[in-house]
Every structure is written in C-alpha cells, then in structure tokens.
Amino acid sequence: MCATPVSSSQIPSDPGTTAADCQPANSLIVVRWRGNEAYQTSFDAMREFTAARDANTSDEIWLVEHPPVFTLGQAGKPEHLLVENSGIPLVQIDRGGQITYHGPGQVVAYLLLDLRRRKLMVRELVTLIEDAVIETLAAYNLAGERKAGAPGIYVPQDASGASAAHTGAKVAALGLKIRNGCSYHGVSLNVSMDLNPFLAINPCGYAGLETVDMATLGVAASWRDVAATLAARLEANLAAHAATLLTVAEAAATDPSAEAAAVDPAAHAAPGGQPPQPQAGVAPAA
Template sequence: MLVKRLGQVDYAPTFQAMQDFTARRTADTPDELWIVEHPPVYTLGQAGKPEHILKDVGIPIVKIDRGGQVTYHGPGQVVIYLLLNLPRLKIKVRELVTAIEQAVIDLLAEYAVIAERRDGAPGVYVGDAKVAALGLRIRNGCSYHGVSLNVDMDLSPFTAINPCGYAGLKVVQTADLNIPLTAHEAGERLSHYLLQQLDKQHG
C-alpha cells in the first residue's frame, strides 16, 4: 500500500483527484493512503442538509459525495483518505469503518486517553466530544474519502455548524488532551495504526 504525504492542499482538487483515481483504477492498482491538511473548508455530504450550517463565517462550502452531514476541515487537523479496493482486501464497509475508528482509538490509547465509538454516529469520541470524523464513499467496491482527526487547530469554525448534523455536538482536539503531537506527527502515527488495522481485518 502506498502512503502519500501531500502536505496542505486545497480541498476541491483533492476531492477531484480521489474521484479520478477511483474511476481509473483497475484490479491491479495498488491501494493508497493520502495524508493531508486542508485550508479552512466546510464539506457537506450527499444527503447533507444546508440548515446544519448555522451562519456564514466566510469559509467556503463544498458539496461532496460521501455519506454524512457537514464537517469542517482546517489547518492543524490531519485528514487521511483511504483509497482501497475492498473486495481485494476482503473487507466489508462496516469492517472498514470499525478499523478506521479502532486506529484512532489505538492512537489515543498510546497517550492514555480513552476514546470510544458511538452506535449510529460514526467517528471517535472522548467523553461527549468528537475528536475524529469519518465519511466514506464506495464506488465499484472501492473506497475514497476517509477520516479527519482534530490535532492542534482553531476549533471555532465548528461553532458555525451542527457538526455531522448534531446540534450542540462538542468537538475536542488531541492538543487539549495533552497529546504532544503536531498534525504531521499525528498523521504518521495514525497511518501506522490504520495499516495495522487493515492488515488485521484482511488477515
């Protein structure tokens, strides 16, 4: 599996690149993980309701084709996109979601932070606050989109939305949990745990 570190990249062209990669891939195309950060952007899932965007704070909104509602991406948050051939990995979508959530839980456990998943609300939570958001699209058995982990960022843009469609949902970041990682370092650790989980699911 190829791990690509793309640095800070604009959202829209990255979204297009994921779609293009997925459309072009063949049975032999290696799977890829893309580690990125994005400039400030709100992304609205395909069934996303505009009313979950509470006020205009001047941040662009991009409508996309993942599941889920609205979320925020910005500098200091690491995003990992998973471009995977699920039948080849012998992984079902539900197992992939579990593997992604477990990778985040394992990363936080390394720093003695207890995190958990919630039934019916994909992502990872510490107490009642969301630390990682998750959204996927599957096309012809292949996944794209992925997971975002709040590391060391300005969380205020989350207050202008109902994160993931939940009014008043609190968000938290690893910097506030005394985890001394930069977004870059968190991306490296999280990709390690993701590969470990995918290997386990596949195995």
C-alpha cells in the same frame, strides 16, 4: 504494478516510499504525504484515482491537511450551516453524512481501497478505521470511544485529566464513498486547531455537539507525528484483516468446512438479513 498517480506534482510520495514499495495491490498499501492541499484538489484527485484504477492498482492512504473548508455530504442539509458569510467556503461532496469542518491542525487520512479485492465489508472498514483512531489516541495516553449509530470517535464519559471537562465531545469524524467496490474519503482527527469554525455548524448534523482536539485534551503533538501514527495503525489493521483471510484460506485448503465455520455470512448481515455490499454508495460521516 504500481498505481498511476493522478499527477506527479499533485501526489508527491513520502520520502520513504520507493518504486519497489508499489508491490502487488492486493496487500501492500502506498502511503502518500500530500501535505497542505486545497480540499477541491484532493476531492477531484480521489475521484479521478478511483475511476482510473484497475485490478492491479495498489491501494493507497493519503495524508492531507486542508485550508479551512466546510464539506456537506451527499444528502446533507444546508441548514446545519448556522452562520452565513463566515468566510469559509462550503463544498458539496459525495460522501455520506451531514456537514463537517476541515482546517489546519487536523490530520485527514483518505483511504483508497479495493474492498472487493480485500474481501472487506463496509461495516468492517468503518470498525477498522475507528479502531485505528482509538489506538492512535492511546499512543498519546488519550482514551476514545465509539457511539452507537454515530460513526466517529468521542471522549469517554469516564475520561480523566484534561479530558474530563470534555466528555462526549467528538475528536474524530468519519465518512466514506464506495464506488465500484472501491472506497475513498476517510477519517479526520483533530490534533491542534482553531475549533471556533465548528461553532458555526451542527457538526455532522448534531446540534450542540462539542468538538475537541488533542491539544485541548492535554497532548502536545505535531501534525506529522500524529499523521504517521494514524497511518501506521490503519496499515496494521488492514494487514491484520488480510492475515485473517489468509489463515482461513489455508485452513480451508485442508478442511473445506473450516472456511464456512470461520466466515459466517450471518455475521455480516444487515437488518433484513441481507449482507451489506461494498457497492453501496455512501457510508455516513459523523
């Protein structure tokens, strides 16, 4: 069954997406190009989509570019907004993490996924998203790396070329909300934008953290090109995860011990020995 859009006018499908593409929701992902859209519109639509979905609803990735806006996470501290009356609206939202900025020239990918159906843990999803960003940057000959305890992607300390002047700077931010085993919110990748608004905040709660975009690192690429590359990498990584589960299931059909060997609950255990659950309310943005 194809997913029911929140509003046909609000969620225009990518010209390459047809009704035939809305196949069984357990594997295929519908990519929707929403274009330039007010943050509040996207936020309301994500929550409405997630509340209305059922077992047959297809998973979706929404690609969006927002007008200037600061967003503050569920437990965010307002003092991380350093400049009052900046002229940029501040929206309190329900993802994890502190404050960040969205604006023109930034690709935002929202992942509306049924994690239970995909047998995908929250930590696995974060890793999958970060991998997709690193792979997207690599497609433009840029390096990116993780930082322990700080979700997102950063310029490596040993970066060369134009990136060498911006080591440690953040190029992509990530934040999720999990409700009833389903995710929304997602990841933002800075392509070519006015970076000055980041100076008005402690990005993701880190005072003095430099924020950078791909243009500053020497890449001239269009918003749509980068968005398409990121969406393709997200789809590929999700498909690879699903294929791994299928392989395990096939092995278990012939050897019941294979599934236990391939899927070790201890590998997904959180501190204290309890595996993290998709129902956990928020995953941090950073």
